Amino acid sequence: MKCLAAALASSLLALAAPALAAPQQGDVVIRHVNLVDVEAAKTQADQAVVLRGADIVAVGADAAIARDWRAAKVVEGKDLYLIPGLWDMHVHFGGGPELIEENKALLPLYVANGITTIRDCSGDLPDQVLGWRSEIASGSLFGPRLLTSGAKIEGIAPVWKGTIEVGSEADVDAALTRLQQHDKVDFVKITDSTLKPDLFLYALRQAKARGIRTSGHIPMALTTRQAVDAGISSIEHLDYAYHAGARDEAAVAADFAAGRIDRAEASRRLDAAFDPATAMAAYRHFAEKGVFVTPTLNGSRILAFLDRDDHSKDEGLAYIGPKLRKTYDWRIERAAKASPEAVAARHAHIxxxxxxxxxxxxAGVTIIAGTDAGFLNSFNYPAFALHDEIALFVEKGLTPAQALASATRAGPAWFGQLDRYGAIRPGMAADLVLLQRNPLEDIAATKAIDTVVMRGKTYDRAALDAMLADTRAQVAAWNAEDGASE
Structure with missing residues (x-):
């Protein structure tokens, strides 16, 4: 009797085993791929990644994934390299209401270049960008995930448009309340056109107390350390970090604040006083305080060499509408008016x-890849510029792995989102880029895109090329209209 019962139980288990071992179902599986672990700076061969909805649900050896999973769509990754989606952490939209559509046309370019998240650092279309953020999140507008500061905080009657003007601590408090509670911005941008230095520091301290991340330009009348100690989260543009390396930065700031020197003389003195030991001490302090730096180095390089470089045949021009191109004139004209001495100085400064x-x-400072691309910033082409930025990082001394991390992990780290972005493992967002070459060996491989995955949806090379073609066609149509109206 016992033998009969045992045999029956064994038969039932055998019948149940296939059901228990039934493959799990995903939406997309990427097979036979070389997985790039950006954090560890290494690759794993013959891996597979399973996506379900907007999530990565399984990662492992291809044979094991093939045994345990099925998916409606299979992407063949043999001889290809899979990285997390790229982030451009400093972009701009602007130029006035009449340029809304030309700015909006830039959004698909980011996806076509493997950029799945962008950080808008404020222009003069803040309400429009806030609207785009919601539309992209809901799926009614195509584009990369958009994080924005909304309107930047500035002083009274600043150079820049699209700002919240503040002249008192009460104004700062009201601005932060509006941005945090009404606009629900992702961070706050603070600039230094006319903002009083004491209010700049007050805004940083108050934002930190409210748990809001801040980025900005540091007033010349302050030292970089003052901004760091007040709680700035990211320093935008390498110039400000460079100033921190000057032996007499405090004396320069005091002289500028007192009106004894102008901005040009202050910059000259800071450049002349740069000291590596002073700089390293400052940068270690950045790291201790958790301050990140967004160099926007290639954008600065482009502007510095406007006198020398001919951009008339740039391929990127085909993607920029005529009204946006017109905003380039301001910087081009300024550069053309510079004296030979000023031109030489800006070349050397870069x-x-x-x-x-x-x-x-x-020193342990996290470097963020951001381009400063958008209106006004001549020939710094949105989306395409990110690849040039990280290539320049390598040219100037970073490893390809470090440069890649600046464009895949630094952004999520700054926003406190490394639990969701910046790596390829179960539970992470299905924002990925499939490359034809290994970016850990050659950072230029980030341009060699085979497929982009954004929010779990795949866009192969043909789809990416169609995005580019659509934008070129739209710009060509605008060019024709613009020419006809002249």
Missing amino acids: DAMARILPMLQQ
Whole structure:
């Protein structure tokens, strides 16, 4: 009897086993791929990644995934390299209401270049960008995930449009309340056109107390350390970090605040007083305080060499509408008016400034890839510029792995989202880029895109090319209209 019962139980288990071992179902599986672990700077061969909805649900050896999973769509990744989606952490939209559509046309370019998240650092269309953020999140507008500061905080009657003007601590408090509670911004941008230095520091301290991340430009009348100690979260543009390396930064700030020197003389003195030991001490302090730096180095390089470089045949021009291109004139005209001495100085400044990149890395500062691309910033082409930025990082002393991390992990780290972005493992967002070459060996491989995955949806090379073609066609149509109206 016992033998009969045992045999029956064994038969039932045998019948149940296939059901228990039935493969799990995903939406997409990427097979036979070389997985790039950006954090560890290494690759794993013959891996497979399963996506369900907007999530990664399984990662492992291809044979094991093939045994345990099925998916409606299979992407063949043999001889390809899979990285997390790229982030451009400093972009701009603007130029006035009449340029809304030309700005909006830039959004697909980011996806076509493997950029699945962008951080808008404020322009003069803040309400429009806030609307785009919601539309992209809901799926009614196509584009990369959009994080924005909304309107930036500035002083009274600033140079820049699209700002919240503040002239008192009460104004700062009201601005932060509006941005945090009404606009629900992702961070706050604070700039230094006319903002009083004491209010700049007050805004940083109050934002930190409210748990809001801040980025900004540091007033010349303050030292970089003052901004760091007040709680700035990211320093935008390498110039400000470079200033922190000047032996007499405090004396320069005091002289500028007192009106004894102008901005040009202050910059000259800061450049002349740069000291590597002073800089390293400052950068270690950045790291201790958790301050990140967004160099926007290639954008600065483009502007510095406007006198020398011919951009008339740039391929990127085909993607920029005529009204946006017109905003380039301001900087082009300013550069053309510079004296030979000023031109030589700005050329030298770029090379001098770039040498701090490996110093920041060595000090433990997180370097963020951001382009400063958008209106006004001549020939710094949205989306395409990110690849140029990280290539320049490598040229100036970072490793390809460090440069890749700046464009895949630094952004999520700054926003406190490394639990969701910046790696390829179960539970992470299905924002991925499939490359034809290994970016850990050659950072230019980030341009060699085979497929982009955004929010779990795949866009192969043909789909990406169609995005580019659609934008070119739209710009060509605008060009024709613009020419006809002249």
